[in-house]
Amino acid sequence: MKKTCEANVRALPGAAVIELTGEVDGGAAGVLTAAYERAIADGDPGTVVLDFAHVGYINSTGIALIVSVLARARSQGRKVVASGLSEHYREIFDITRLSDFIELFGDLDAAVSQLTGLTD
Amino acid sequence: MTSVAQPDGRRLAVFAVASEPGNERMALARVAEAVAGHGLPAARLERLKTAVAEATMNAIEHGNQGRPEIPVDVEVIEDGDDIVVTISDLGGEHASAGPVEDPDLALKLEGEQRARGWGLFLIRHMVDGMDVTTDGPRHTVRLTMRTGVPGVPATEGGGHEEDL
Numbered sequence: 001m002k003k004t005c006e007a008n009v010r011a012l013p014g015a016a017v018i019e020l021t022g023e024v025d026g027g028a029a030g031v032l033t034a035a036y037e038r039a040i041a042d043g044d045p046g047t048v049v050l051d052f053a054h055v056g057y058i059n060s061t062g063i064a065l066i067v068s069v070l071a072r073a074r075s076q077g078r079k080v081v082a083s084g085l086s087e088h089y090r091e092i093f094d095i096t097r098l099s100d101f102i103e104l105f106g107d108l109d110a111a112v113s114q115l116t117g118l119t120d
Numbered sequence: 121m122t123s124v125a126q127p128d129g130r131r132l133a134v135f136a137v138a139s140e141p142g143n144e145r146m147a148l149a150r151v152a153e154a155v156a157g158h159g160l161p162a163a164r165l166e167r168l169k170t171a172v173a174e175a176t177m178n179a180i181e182h183g184n185q186g187r188p189e190i191p192v193d194v195e196v197i198e199d200g201d202d203i204v205v206t207i208s209d210l211g212g213e214h215a216s217a218g219p220v221e222d223p224d225l226a227l228k229l230e231g232e233q234r235a236r237g238w239g240l241f242l243i244r245h246m247v248d249g250m251d252v253t254t255d256g257p258r259h260t261v262r263l264t265m266r267t268g269v270p271g272v273p274a275t276e277g278g279g280h281e282e283d284l
Contacts, residue, residue: 004142026141057145060174060238067228067235074229088166095245096238097225 004028005055007035015047015115016040017108021054024062032065036072047115048073051108053084063096070101079103083111129199132158136191137176139184139209144176147194147207154196155203159267168203168265171246174239175207175261183209183259201267202248208260 005028008019016039024032039048050066052058058066073080083105085093093099105111133154137143148169160168176192184190193208223241227233243250249264 023145059144059170059177060242061177061236063238063242064235067225071229071231071235086166087163088170091167092170092242095242096223101225101229 005031007031009035009038009042011039011042011045012049012112012115014043014045015049015112016042016045017049017051017112019051019054019108023057023059024052024055024065025057025059026061028062029065032069036069040076040078045078047079047081049108049111049115050080050082050102051084051111052082052086052089053108055084055089058089058092063092063098066098066102070098074101081105081111081115083108129197129202129204131195131197132203133196134194136193137180138188139180139186139190139192140188141180141186143180143192144173147176147192148173151194151196151205155198158198158203159201160203160265161268164265164267167246168205168263171243171250171263171265172205172207174243174246175205175263178239179207179209179211179259179261182214183211185211203265203267205263205265206260207263208258210257211259212257213254214259 005020005022005024007021010017010019018035018039036048039045050069070080080101081103082093084107085104090099090104093102093104105114133150135150137146151172152165152169155165155168176194179192180186184192190210195206197204223237224233228235243263247263248266251262253260253262
């Protein structure tokens with residue numbers, strides 16, 4: 001499937017940020033998996049932030065990918081939080097109950113501020 | 121076979137997309153263009169777009185088995201204060217519904233359900249009504265979304281209109 005998603009990974013004290021751009025669908029599988037690998041390779045972060053501010057489309061396959069990342073993170077004792085979701089995708093996170101397991105922040109700055117506060 | 125009466129109303133668009141991965145994006149864009157200016161608030165339009173994309177993806181993958189030469193047919197009708205979108209493939213009775221049971225995230229996280237299986241669940245939660253009919257090989261999903269604003273004139277981006 002054509003790849004229409006890109007990921008930028010950066011480390012924070014105690015956390016890693018995966019900034020996603022494009023579309024989170026079946027074509028994002030390799031990108032998301034590789035990004036998660038990079039995220040946890042640097043400093044063994046306790047929290048992984050998924051930033052969706054530059055994502056315009058998430059479909060059911062993308063939801064499944066996020067579920068897989070969440071399952072893997074939980075099995076490793078890591079927390080996953082999300083930022084930058086539009087109102088529509090926040091609703092989908094509520095309907096699917098992802099928001100029961102992933103704390104949602106309005107934007108990446110809010111997530112980072114919270115995480116920085118927690119890790120100081 | 122279940123039969124559902126065809127809705128009366130005004131056709132806003134009719135088109136087909138090839139059964140290739142990713143073409144659900146084309147379908148949702150054309151439906152959005154067709155219903156623009158027909159009284160659907162922005163948040164409900166986003167919900168309809170998601171439902172159309174998921175139903176089209178099911179038609180491509182499960183109905184037409186990803187065979188590009190078999191089209192997925194899409195029709196958009198305004199029927200009073202309803203927007204009705206029908207999405208048809210030639211897969212006959214098929215398992216586009218995915219699992220019969222609702223997806224359970226807790227079970228998925230424990231590995232007791234597969235991670236996928238969200239498509240029909242999302243559709244059901246996005247629109248006001250969903251009907252599935254099969255007539256021989258033709259399998260049709262009909263999505264209904266109330267505008268709540270009957271009689272809004274089609275003043276912008278009305279797409280290709282045709283009285284039925």
